[in-house]
């Protein structure tokens with residue numbers, strides 16, 4: 001098994017190859033804490049700085065070109081400057097950006113979303129997935145008249161709703177009880193201990209928690225238990241809604257009361273959405289005056305136009321099935337190559353995460369940390385092969401990727417296994 005020495009050598013080559021990115025971080029650090037305005041993007045010794053992208057490729061400040069296997073943490077499903085999206089954006093830009101009014105666009109995007117996701121009868125837009133989840137929790141508390149939430153260890157619902165352990169000072173002060181993913185007993189216990197649970201908030205696949213899939217029956221169990229206890233079931237599909245034409249809930253056959261969306265749903269522009277049962281969403285009807293939900297850019301025309309173009313013309317039902325079938329095939333292939341190193345990808349369809357272990361992963365606590373240097377080595381090895389991913393191991397496929405790029409990733413994984421797979 002390769003040790004820290006191989007990683008140290010790889011890091012030295014990285015530092016030598018990227019002087020301009022290093023300089024840029026130093027420069028940026030004079031005016032932003034750590035040179036950073038989005039924590040997830042930072043890694044030691046310094047992160048790459050990108051200058052642009054096209055299709056499934058990215059260019060960095062030191063003149064390297066990468067195949068983009070991160071796709072903006074799943075939001076860049078359409079790749080960079082997709083012609084259909086670009087056309088929609090230029091059209092919207094030429095027509096006035098800030099109209100201070102309802103437009104026809106938000107109702108069109110809302111219709112596409114209602115048609116696509118079975119649990120959504122009505123929808124409201126936000127500027128981010130985080131906001132959509134905040135809105136969902138407020139709606140659930142107001143609707144049930146209860147005040148507590150069940151979420152899951154390792155769950156991530158945004159920068160202020162993160163349950164991975166380290167972020168508690170940033171979290172909004174909801175009363176949240178944490179259960180374990182794929183563990184119905186832990187949920188059942190909380191439901192019995194606390195009579196005031198307004199909602200269970202869950203990702204149908206843990207995303208930032210490591211692309212950990214829900215086991216058969218777990219989500220259905222949540223559906224039944226939440227109903228029995230008078231709590232609402234909220235699916236956070238900000239990351240997973242791309243994994244099947246009607247969201248992961250369609251593939252898994254479970255219908256929540258509310259769901260949240262984000263990432264690609266605005267065509268790559270800032271966005272989020274909350275949708276679900278009409279009787280719950282009716283609380284936001286200004287004619288009834290129960291819940292007021294503000295947001296200057298909730299219906300901004302760029303997001304609305306790009307979102308419509310994407311759902312209507314590009315990410316069709318067929319495109320979703322095809323992309324996710326490719327992702328499943330790729331993951332299986334990569335896992336065959338990595339098995340001798342006791343490494344594996346978990347995930348579904350077009351979104352996956354590398355873990356340096358061969359043990360089955362049911363929840364984040366199953367992921368060992370003592371072999372993280374292997375995951376890091378894979379990340380830096382791929383950069384040397386011209387492939388960009390997330391240091392934490394996240395990979396997301398975008399639509400412009402062709403078989404050629406998938407083969408490039410497979411070949412680079414073979415090289416990794418050959419180079420580092422010996423004793």
Ligand SMILES: Cc1ncc(COP(=O)(O)O)c(C=O)c1O
Nearest residue numbers: 128129130156157158207238239
């Ligand atoms: C499952 C999930 N929920 C919510 C969010 C937050 O979305 P945003 O970054 O748009 O606020 C994310 C972002 O990664 C996510 O993966």
